[in-house]
Amino acid sequence: PSVAAAAAVAALALLGAGRWWAVQPPQAQATQVSPLEAQADALAASYRQALAAIPQDSVPAELAPALRELDASAGSIRSAIAQSPDAGFLLGQLRRTYALRLELTRQGLDAAGLPT
Numbered sequence: 001p002s003v004a005a006a007a008a009v010a011a012l013a014l015l016g017a018g019r020w021w022a023v024q025p026p027q028a029q030a031t032q033v034s035p036l037e038a039q040a041d042a043l044a045a046s047y048r049q050a051l052a053a054i055p056q057d058s059v060p061a062e063l064a065p066a067l068r069e070l071d072a073s074a075g076s077i078r079s080a081i082a083q084s085p086d087a088g089f090l091l092g093q094l095r096r097t098y099a100l101r102l103e104l105t106r107q108g109l110d111a112a113g114l115p116t
Helices: 002-023 027-031 035-052 061-083 089-111
Strands: none
Touching (some): 035 061
């Protein structure tokens, strides 16, 4: 029984290694970016630039959960864009999410009496 079990484990290991090798994407595919992903990247860069101009350490702590949720939503939308590069409506959702994140941050700073 132990010899048969060892043989089965070895066979499964070889099969698993073969499957791992077969599902690896070609390097050229991994570097291709869809036009929608390129637009999302440009939007994200603009968002990061706008966010960098706002003093994040001064944002009221009670806003932190909502800001984290918006950041997580933006990440989910970016993942969805990567999986469905033809779903243009996702870019609008990403734009609205980034705008809401910036607006909420600014409102929090305004409420705290800090300049934005």
